[in-house]
Amino acid sequence: MSNDQRTTPRALRPGIYAPIPSFFLEQTEDLDLQALEKHVVMTARAGAGLVLAGSMGEAIHLARTERIALIKAARRALDAAGFTDRPIIAGIGAGSTRETIELAHDAAEAGADYGIAIISGYFAGAIAGNKQALKAYWKEVSEKSAIPVLVYNYPGASGGINLDSDIIAELAKECPNLAGVKLTCGDVGKLTRIATVVSDPSFTSLYPRKHANAPFLIFGGYTDFILPTAMVNGHGAITGLANVAPNAVVKLFELCEELRTNPSLLPEAQRLQGIIARADATIAKASIAGTKALLEKLYGYGGKPRRPLPPIETFTAQALWDHPHTQDLVRLEQELREM
Template sequence: MAANGVNGHKISRPLKPGIYAPIPTFFKPDSEDLDLPTTSAHIARCAKCGIAPLVGGSMGEAHHMSHAERIEVIKAARKALDDIGLHTMPVIAGTGAGSTRETIQVTQEAAEAGADYAIVITSGYFAGALANNRPALKAFFKDVSESSPIPVMIYNFPAAAGGIDLDSDIITEMGLECPNICGVKLTCGNVGKYTRIADAVVQPNFTPRKNPDAPFLVLGGFVDFLVPTTFANGHGTITGLANLAPNTIAKLWELSCAALKDISLLQEALRVQGIAARADFTIAKTAIPGMKFLIEKEYGYGGLARKPLASLTDAEKKAIWEHPHTQDLLRLEHELSGKSKA
């Protein structure tokens, strides 16, 4: 059985099309120390629904954690999956940092801790100097991917990268030139960009990946366009909404793929897509504090983000919980999980 990357993993954990959840990092309320038992339990909850974890990403408040804390979370994620028998489900780890040097260091540390894949955001602190410097942007991902013992995914999230928005040409070029890059997460919400990259990936000239377990996946950063991008050769999404409604988002992916083969299922796929899209649009406005609040309201755990992120006010909590988009999503989630109220 092939090892994943060259970091000594003895179990093949392929990177497959589907749904991934950027896992929140949960903290103890009084100290803001890591709450690893809660984080692990949440990872297991999502994984049992077929949702693989991405730890140490934006939702995971990676930039609020030390290197050592990131490693603890990666190790906890791997153990959480192994403890429920999901030995072949991969762990993706966010390894972005300010400099190329530190990003490489964090990526290597993540691999040693058991991460199967890394996802790296563009360094945005000096966005004014980098945004229009295509050679420098490409060199960043080239250097990181070539130095990484595990495949690396590009994370395009302009709002968290000083406004740097990688276009479809540069992402495709990096895919062609860097065989250890295993995909892209598009949290820019640009459907045209998504379809252009997804088309490029299936062309005969697209460079084979260094690791056969790691094809180049084109993934959304929101779930509100999952159906149309599935029909455009897309590979799924990494969506925060899967933390709150894993059964619903898993069902949406199932329906999207099934509709490709049986068009009669498209209307049901679009019905579920509409519910998810409205909830994604509304809940995303409350960011990490809102997601943690909703998880706590629904599942009994969640807590606060690390400061300086502020918790929601009581009025904001009431508004997001009672919002029709939230309640429609939870109603469907309860139905799919068998917890519908009589």
């Protein structure tokens, strides 16, 4: 069922969301939807949400029809596994505002509940310092999108464009169809400032959302500050490490949530945060190819990125697997799976 046929999107809740890789067949580089469906169900069973066609999903390498195919396959797999209420967030960022809006409509028709939009960095020199142009992009996209939209702030993938907390807070107030932000800038101070605005008790009444079950949530883009995020009223993370060790990352988030009423859990939360933060920093250096190599090692699928993104060298992949930070994470994940 497409979201044009649904009265409201599936609820967007605080938590951990995995930006799902796009898997490709070895010889043809065609989409490997079978691997995608396995991975979607695996992460869902661990308690993680999912994002399709984002940076980890190599959105820049996908045709419009492939984005649609990913969403339909993921929705089919989730529903078949009993996760009918689990929302799908789909990457809709494109070179122009016009195409971003078109991708948002495609995503809604294919079964996505939310879009996440990054601004193109191709003309960053003309846009980065233009507050009006930056705000206009997410304003127009959210106003014309059939589904709620999240802001994706990732300077590394947008030519260095880095939204400040004032712009994001203003967008949250002015755009009722915006449902949150992902901060892959890694700026905990920025996250804190935005959280101060949207967690204020008056925010919901003064700036109501278009959909009551699509609140404005603030997600980090890495796992190395999930604990600090919780302490300033943030809402979790959209993080590539949740592909490799979803149970471990979800457990950390759950501990952080319980800390609000049970401070005695702080030492255990700090322990898990340390293991996960070290692994995140180590694995992130190997980028998409490294994550896929670890998935291949752990779960039997992963493959290579789509060219021109190079695969990881065999020696480097083995070194990544053998690294003590990776092995600490793998042990933690296995322990939690067996509980």
